[in-house]
Amino acid sequence: MTEGKRYQKPRDVDYTLEVVEDWEDMEVQRRSPLTDQINRIVDTEQAHGKFVRIGSYANGSAASAAANGLRKRYGDTDAVAGFTVRTRRADKENEDGVIEPRTGLFVRYNPDAVVPGAKEDFEVRMKEREVRLLERRELRNNVDETVSKRKQPNNK
Numbered sequence: 001m002t003e004g005k006r007y008q009k010p011r012d013v014d015y016t017l018e019v020v021e022d023w024e025d026m027e028v029q030r031r032s033p034l035t036d037q038i039n040r041i042v043d044t045e046q047a048h049g050k051f052v053r054i055g056s057y058a059n060g061s062a063a064s065a066a067a068n069g070l071r072k073r074y075g076d077t078d079a080v081a082g083f084t085v086r087t088r089r090a091d092k093e094n095e096d097g098v099i100e101p102r103t104g105l106f107v108r109y110n111p112d113a114v115v116p117g118a119k120e121d122f123e124v125r126m127k128e129r130e131v132r133l134l135e136r137r138e139l140r141n142n143v144d145e146t147v148s149k150r151k152q153p154n155n156k
Contacts, residue, residue: 034070034105038083041109048109055105056090063087063103070107072126078113080122
């Protein structure tokens with residue numbers, strides 16, 4: 001393996017076609033287990049001000065995605081809601097004594113770091129970011145349409 005690159009476990013995916021005769025509506029709960037972990041940190045005063053690992057991922061990209069999701073929800077700095085979210089290598093020894101590469105998802109909660117008005121500023125920044133992304137997406141789609149029209153042969 002190339003130095004500096006970590007082994008990433010392949011995703012566990014099943015691409016089998018299966019015909020389903022009867023589809024029952026199921027109630028889906030979309031509560032993240034990370035939210036439960038965050039609530040536990042808030043309720044545990046001994047954890048305040050310290051980084052706490054709330055997740056361990058075989059895939060570093062998944063850890064980064066989870067961290068970004070938490071930052072969107074709880075703020076990008078501790079001034080917004082008291083949370084700092086980080087990822088860091090956190091290898092784990094398995095039952096055979098082999099070290100498996102892992103990426104840890106860590107959160108530090110510091111309620112004293114919250115700055116009045118920071119949450120509102122963060123929400124404004126997030127809305128502005130969404131507008132910029134939408135504008136870029138529309139511009140990219142318009143460019144793609146123009147390019148595809150140029151590539152089409154004339155039908156005369």
